[in-house]
Amino acid sequence: MKQPAKTLWFDRPRYVYVEFCVENSSDVKLDIEEKKLVFSCKNEDGEELYNEIELYDKVQPKDSREKRSDRSITFFVRKLKEKVAWPRLTKEKHKPAWLNVDFDNWRDWELDEETEMAALEEYAEMMDKVKEKPTPPSMDDLDFVTTVISCNTAELKVDTNGKKKTIKGYNVILKDTVLFPEGGGQPDDRGSINDIPVLRVTRQGPDAIHFVEAPLEPGSEARLMVDWERRFDHMQQHTGQHLITALADLKFGFRTTSWELGRLRSSIELDTPSVTTQQIEVLEKDVNEKIQDHVAVNVRLLSVDDPEVEKVRSRGLPDDHAGPVRIIDIEGIDTNMCCGTHLPNLSYLQAIKILSAEKGKKNKTNLIFLVGNRVLKYVERSCALEKSLTSLLKCGPEEHVEAVDRLQKSVKLLQKGNLNLLRDLAVLVAQNFKNNPHRQKIFTLHRKDGDNEFMNIIANEIGAEETVIFLSVGDEKGAGMFLLAGPEEMIDRLWPRVAEILDGKGAGKRGRYQGKANKMSKRTEVEALLREQVTSSCAEEE
Known part of the structure; x- marks a missing residue:
């Protein structure tokens, strides 16, 4: 019995691009007509x-190609009509009931067709490699008793x-x-001791200080668990930093002066005033090739007085360092003194972007990067944002910049026109008041x-x-701006009280003050105060 294949x-x-998801296919037949x-x-x-x-529009059967894989x-x-977007088939009223379509627009259309095809295939292959994550290192030593x-x-704090x-x-x-x-640019681990969450781990000489909210009896047994997701992320970012640092130095002579493992992205400070786009492209290509080469990463412990310690890349030992020196060796690429956690093989990095x-401080450059997950x-x-923009702007990703512009x-x-109208309105409002005989x-x-300009006019x-x-002016229920002007003696005397009522600040002199108000809803109290003062002043004059 015939049945349809899932279609992307x-x-x-x-x-x-029409992708039929069939593993280990055979007897493949394809007939492309102008609209079918x-x-x-x-x-x-x-x-x-x-x-x-049934295709949305006409195509060129003789100028179509295919690519086959085991999946x-x-x-x-x-x-036939280039650069004309086809509608999402999932929204078509007359589509066949069996047609399973996943519409995607994850690549720009800026390149010419040959470059576009090559880039598409290269990107797809890269994402396949990224998704094929190797088995994480053994966690047998991450749950133990001490x-x-x-x-x-x-x-x-x-x-x-x-x-x-x-x-x-x-x-x-x-x-x-x-x-x-x-330490070493890497944040601390999280985990638990006897199921009590560890909120911070700091170093004090040779000791690790674990901060917890419940007491533990000295001499008692302690079972530790590591937050593995956080640990593995830090291992990826830190090992990736070592790789980027090493190749940036080998390729271009850019020495790393510091680095930071951030919550969302990380940065390396390079001792160079600038890094070109071409240099970034070369560096990114090289680090990802090393990942694909499955290069081993080894950890060695040396005594402080070992002559080899002087040969490895390092920024020096902390003043309170105690015990052996830890060396991280990326085979054939880099040897570095480091206390951080690292992966046993570059393949665990998955990919680096x-x-x-x-531009950094003191004539240096900050390289922003991501590793692995x-x-x-x-x-x-990025895909979620792109889809949202596509929906809002009613155009494909390749037109987003132009549409926003x-x-x-x-x-x-519109703002310019609105300002002109506000100026005209301000003049009319003032003239209408002045022309009122009463x-x-x-x-x-x-x-x-x-x-402000509206009020000043x-x-x-x-x-x-x-x-x-x-x-x-502004939202009556929120903050805004105000202007107070009038006879100097009265306004200078009332200004502090008005600012207090509106919870505002401002400046001015000689009977005219302007400022910002945090409680615009209190403006009616100000109006009442001013009317009272004006009425009192008029009564005194009479």
């Missing part, structure tokens, strides 16, 4: 698969959602530990979409010699 659909500027594609084959179980697709058969169907040496009361707070707890020293204390080179997460976020220009024109000696106005047109003017 990629719409590109010149081609439509018929595909049939047998899978590894001998089942006959058959797909018949799928991909057809590159040349469009003994509590000491436990003393302590405090830990933490930053939670931008707010600093102090946690009371205990500093615990163990006979041995598998939790890495922060150098994002950018940014962070590369995959970055691609996931058009929107920005439109917004600038006008009062106080003028107040609030406008949500106004600005009104105040200047009306004149503040005899009239008390109170203007405000």
Whole structure:
């Protein structure tokens, strides 16, 4: 019995890529007509698969190609009308019920067709290699039992959602530990002792200090567990840093002066005022080739007085260092003194992406990079963002920059037009007040979409010699700006009280003040105060 094969659909500027997901296919037959594609084959179980697709628009059958692998058969169907986007078939009302389509737009259309085809295949192969993660190193030594040496009361300052707070707890020293204390540019590990979360691990001489919120009895048994996801991420980033540092030095003579393992991305400070785009491309290509070569990474311990210590790359030992010196050796590439956690083989890095080179301090350059799982997460976020922009901008990814540029220009024109209208409105508002034969000696106005210039035009047109003017702009329920002007003696006396009511700050002199208000909702209280003062002043004059 015939059945359809799962189909993945990629719409590109010149081609439509149709991928039939069939493992170990045989008897493959394909018939491409101007508006129709018929595909049939047998899978590894001998089942006959058959797909018949009515195409959205005409194609060029003689200028189409195919690529076959052990998992799928991909057809590159040349469009008759180039750079015309085809609609998402999953949204077509008359599509065949069996057609399973995954629409994707993850590549730009900027390159010419030959370069585009080559880049597509290279990218697909790279992502396959990234997804084929090797088995992580053995974790047998990451869950073990040791003994509590000491436990003393302590405090830990933490930053939670931008707010600093102090946690009371205990500093615990163990006979041995598998939790890495922060150092060498690498953050500390997380984990638990007897199921009690470890919130910080620091180094004090030869000892690791574990901060926990519950006490542990000295001499008692302690079972440690490592947060492996965090540890493996740090191992990937740190080993990747060693590789980038070594090749940047070997290739271009760029010496690393420091590095930082960040929460989302990491950076290496290079002792050079600039790094070109071409140098970044060469460096990224070389580091990824070393990953594919499955180069071993070995750890050795040497005594401090060993002559070999002087030969390895290092920034020197800490003043309170004790014990042997730890050497990280990437076979044939680099030998470096380091206390951090590393992977046993470069293949565990999966892939490295150098994002950018940014100007650093003191004539240096910061290289921003991602390693391993962070590369995959970055691609996931980028794809999600790209799909959101495609939906919002109503165009393909290759047109996003142009579309945003058009929107920005439109917004600038609208803002300019709006400002002109506000200026005209300000003049009309002031003239309307001045032309009123029954006008009062106080003028107040609030406008949500106004600005400082709007308020100044009104105040200047009306004149503040005899009239008390109170203007405000912004959201009535939030913050905004205000202007207070009028007879000097009255305004100078009322200004501090007005600023207090509005919870605002400002500046001015001689009967005219402007400022920002945090409580615009209190403006009615200001109006009441001013009317009271104006009424009192008029009564005194009479």
